[in-house]
Amino acid sequence: MKQRAQGSAGAGTPPGDARVPAQPRPADAPDGFRERDTAVPAARAARGEHTHSERPIPEPRPAVQRSSVRGQILDALRTALVTGELKPGEVYSGPVLGDRFGVSATPVREAMQQLALEGAVEVVPNRGFRVVERGARELAELAEVRALIEVPVMLRLARTVPGERWTELRPLAEETVRAAGTGCPATYAESDRAFHRALLALSGNEQLVGIAADLHRRSQWPPVRRGRAYLVADAAEHMALLDALISGDVDGVRGLVSQHFAGAG
Structure with missing residues (x-):
């Protein structure tokens, strides 16, 4: 009779709630251990439910690769903006730019969306992205805003940061001199941003550094036609x-x- 009752109970259990046999007590189990402490998680695992003992699933490799491609395309597009290869007022489509870089249109569109957030391009429905045209007035306004943010910070740091900390930044300043000597606006723009970012980083204010870097980048495109001497x-x-x-x-x-920002516009 006992065996029949057990068989009847097993037959009446729905397939989705099949019981998992109680696990044996581990040798190092703490006092108060109960067999169901292992049976319940095992039952959840059998049904495909999450358990806290699971290891996190690594990110799919293709997503990492796509992110890397998007970053490379974003850098390439930023360089093309600074050099003037992407011309203000012109509309560029994802497929055409993808062919130029040898990639699909998807990472190009993703990179362009980021540039739209940065104010470098604007979306043209069903056509692509138009490179923003900035006049002298807008560039002067960007230079003014940068000065309002950076000048007071620089003066405060000049009073508080010891000279040896500034000396550590000399290689970055020297790099801007070398970059200027090449006459390449994209090369100089990158070294210029790195130098200014390092100066402001001594403030310890990451929000300030990020906002100033965004304004600096915006002020660098479209490129103002200035020669090597500038x-x-x-x-x-x-x-x-x-x-x-x-x-x-x-x-x-x-x-x-003050002189530096006066000439930035």
């Missing part, structure tokens, strides 16, 4: 500013950063 002079201001910061010349810093 780039060399701009880089020389970096060196002079760093020398003033190292020596603690606050008045010199004030004059140099």
Whole structure:
């Protein structure tokens, strides 16, 4: 009779709720251990439910690769904007740019969406993306906003940061001089951003650094037609500013950063 009752109970259990046999007590189990402590998680696992003992599933490799491709395309498009290869006012489609870079249209569109958020391009429905046209007034406004943010911070840092910390940034300033010597606006733009970002990073304010970097990038496209001489002079201001910061010349810093942003527009 006992065996029949057990068989009847097993037959009446729905397939989706099949019982998992109780697991044996582990040798190192704590006091108060009950067999159902292992049976319940095992039952959940049998039904495909989440258990806290599961290891996280790694991200699919194709998604990582696509993200990498998108990042590379984004860098390439930013360079094309700075050099003027992508012309202000022109409309570019994802498939055409994808053919140029040897990729599908998807990572190009994703990169263009990011550039739209940064204000470099605007979406043209059913056509693609138009490179934003910025006039002298808008560039001057961007330079003014950058000055309002960066100049007070630079003056505060000039009073509080010791000279040896500024000395550590000399390689970045020297890199802007080398980049200016190439006459390549894209090469110089990258080194220019790196130098300014390093200066502001000494404030310890990541939000400030991010906002200033975004404004700086926006001010670099579309490119203003300036020759190698302008780039060399701009880089020389970096060196002079760093020398003033190292020596603690606050008045010199004030004059140099004001002059630097006055010429940025």
